[in-house]
Amino acid sequence: MRKIPRLNLHSDINKKYFGKDFHWGISTSALQTEGAFDQDGKGLSTWDVFVEKRGKILNNHSHKTAADFYNLYKTDIEIIASLNIPNFRFSISWSRIFPNGIGKVNQKGVDFYNRIIDLCIEKNIEPWITLYHWDLPNELEKKGGWANREIVNWFEEYVAFCCQKFKDRIKYWMVLNEPMVFTGSGYYLGVHAPGKKGLKHFLPAVHHAVLCQANGQKIIKSIQATASVGSTFSCSYISAFSNSKKNLAAVKRSDALVNRLFIEPALGLGYPIADLPFLKQIENYMKPGDEELMKADFDFIGIQNYTREVVKHKFYVPYIKAKPIPANKRKVFHTSMNWEVYPEGIYEMIKQFDKYDGIKKIIITENGAAFPDSIENEKVNDSQRVHFISNYLEQVLKAKKEGLKIDGYFVWSLTDNFEWAEGYHPRFGLVHIDFETQKRTIKESGVWYKTFLSNQ
Ligand code: GAL
DSSP states (O other), X not given: OOOOOOOOXXXXXXXXXXXXXXXXXXXXXXXXXXXXXXXXXXXXXXXXXXXXXXXXXXXXXXXXXXXOHHHHHHHHHHHHHHTTOOXXXXXXXXXXXXXXXXXXXXXXXXXXXXXXXXXXXXXXXXXXXXXXSSOOBHHHHTTXXXXXXXXHHHHHHHHHHHHHHHTTXXXXXXXXXXHXXXXXXXXXXXXXXXXXXXXXXHHHHHHHHHHHHHHHHHHHHHHOTTOEEEEEEEOOEXXXXXXXXXXXXXXXXXXXXXXXXXXXXXXXXXXXTTTSGGGGGGGGXXXXXXXXXXOOOOXXXXXXXXOEXXXXXXXXXTXXXXXXXXXXXXXXXXXXXXXXXXXXXXXXXXXXXXXXXXXXXXXXXXXXXXXXXXXXXXXXXXXXXXXXXXXXXXXXXXXXXXXXXXXXXXXXXXXXXXXXXXXXXXXXXXXXXXXXXXXXXXOHHHHHHHHHXXXX
């Protein structure tokens, strides 16, 4: 097994090397933490429906209570303040604001986000909002969801409303969270809500997400010219299982799908059809003038990195003809998600994104790890997570020292939470949650991050 080198608090990873303006933060999302799925007038989201289908979520867990952030937000924001974390990234639940997706507003939902924002500001924490982190109002899914082009209008109404309401206190916006994952897992593989499968759902969903990503950026800027607007992208460095010609070609195709599909149209480069020919079919969903509508002028790009993939050519895998080899099969050090711990990958991805013209700033909006944490004597000794974060940060620092446009780092996540199809099993938090009692326990990694952030 590949070992992570042990680092301690006296290792040479120090906040001061990243510079005074570097953004340090912590990330969460609404569906994974809020619970209260039907409290105070919230409408159903696609996930509220999806978790009811047996066998979709590990152990048939449901996010309906999650970390009860809806009711315990004060405690959690106080924890963020106590850990000296200056930036808090969270998402808005669309169906809490618009129970039907469009039309009637749920004022209690608006009040909830006002309370969060106000408390952050009172505690000197900068709130960063993600507008869409995978929880589509179910009423919109009934009309086809992301596969219906009408979503561009629905999303515009929602984005414009949030921006108008919160612009007096919000400076940083992210339009979408990881569109590759919510379209791929939700509309191709069927393993995330809404559970749809096949290219006929996936390709229109991709195209409409690209249009929404760009339109969202433009809408926010038109309402709030001073805002800093980004969007977030999942990315994993991809290596070949061996250097055979076929495996190297499989890497190229996988990279086009995993790392390039959403950023390149935003930058005016179109879809990476040359390296992934089946994407040509996306043109069936395009209208004249769409190339222009796909472009976005982001102030920053959020990249979210956890692992790398090692792929092999596989003829029988439809379209992509490549297959990732799971970390346990490769016998490499991995987390509870069976994701290889590969710190160099974050550096490679920063470098890859930095090469594009038109990217002004890169922020790591998510990085973190799930390990099997347990409470002993009121403490959680999660030194593996401390080592994970420090090792990845060393690679971020390497990128920074080379002059790449890296400008911030957010840990995923504040608390243990509902990890989508994996339920509550993987624990990503710097804060442990007992999901029976909702008791919070700050892990050793939380204390480590606090100490790290307290360095001048
Ligand atoms: C990201 C996602 C988060 C979180 C994290 C860990 O893909 O944005 O919601 O689940 O992965 O798996």
